[in-house]
Amino acid sequence: MARGEDIVETLRSQLGVMYRWGGSSPSEGFDCSGLVAWAFGKAGISLPRTTYNMINQGASVPPNKLRPGDLVFFDTDRKRSGPDHVGVYIGGGKFIHAARTGQPVKISSLAEGYYMDRWMGGRRISGVSADPSSGGGEAAEVAPRLDAHELAETYGMSYAFFKSQPELMKLLNGAVADQWSPEKFQAKVKNSNWWKKNSETVRQAQVLQKTDPATYTATMAAARESAKQMAVKMGSVLSEKNVEKLAKNMVWYGWQEAQVANFLGQYVKFQENQTLGGMAGAAAKAIKAEAYRNGVSVTEQSVLNNAQYIVRGLTTMEKVQGSLREQAAGLYPAWAEQIKAGASVQDLAQPYVQAVAQELGVPPTDVDAFNPKVKAALNRVNAAGQPEPLSLNDFTVQLRNDPAWRRQPTVADQTLNIGKQVLRDMGLGF
Structure with a gap:
């Protein structure tokens, strides 16, 4: 008859030996069943090599009746049914086992949440006794x-x-x-x-x-730093109070990227120079560029609101750009089809822009689709009340009726030359 306490002492001698899959000796390391089979073998008791077969040995023992030398089984692999881990009870609610890869033979508590969740049962192997003087035996089966x-x-x-x-x-x-x-x-x-x-x-x-207050404090400090970095990345302006609030939500509620972004988007604000930083700033720049391309005027508040929504994940840049194109199609109905097909209002306006620059002597860089004359030409309505852009020829004639056209140096020279020619034709030339 082998003593359970002796088997436990044999197992204690292997504390610190590293886990090795398939291992069954001190020199090569142990896996869980290899450790148990080795220790019982030292006591003259032969056990099957695998956990799945060991659980069929001996008699069932409830947790509160365990004594040193009893086997304890767990289901640690939820993908497979049945026991896949075994250890040996040592008394006091604890057991010794070869836990898993990367860990040594060690002692754990049956009361740990991990093992409580995975408990499969206890078995008392035939031929193993407990010495009453060491806490075993029927009179001393319950843990202290x-x-x-x-x-x-x-x-x-x-x-x-x-x-x-x-x-x-x-x-x-x-x-x-x-x-x-x-x-x-x-x-x-x-x-x-x-x-x-x-x-x-x-x-x-x-x-x-x-x-573990020290670890908790360190975890919160790391979360605060992360919150500040993400705020800068998003273009958010956070008070210390909101940094603390975000850090706690990250630690306590496990907030993921989408939840953090939604929180930070609420605090996207203009900086002192009326600009936005980070992701919000990039979004604002893209929104303004798209609005300009489509001849749509946008307010700073509108840009801010859309930048916030993009950061929060409530909309996308593609949707905002699509909305601007829809607005452009409404503002320039005669060109709606071209705009919806991807043409920009600024491109469509280029012939008119060039005409203004040429006829009125204005630098091309100073004229765009927002120019009142260009905008009126693009949005002309015909006699039937239907949208119909002014033809380029008519637009040129219209420009030449503008007082500014007559003040052009080339126009004045042309007028003077014509006047001289008329006088010469009348015999009054000089």
């Missing part, structure tokens, strides 16, 4: 009583956290009084209002805040 602080730690939470949540503190007191099993405590916690009302990220943040 733990006080509130110890129980809190076995549940992966600090006593300080339980104290911060009156509802959970009441559960902890009940667990201390009756020495609840991990399964019972977990069920009680998951049925609490605290669990139901808070998301997973909120619960984790609350636990971290009380259980």
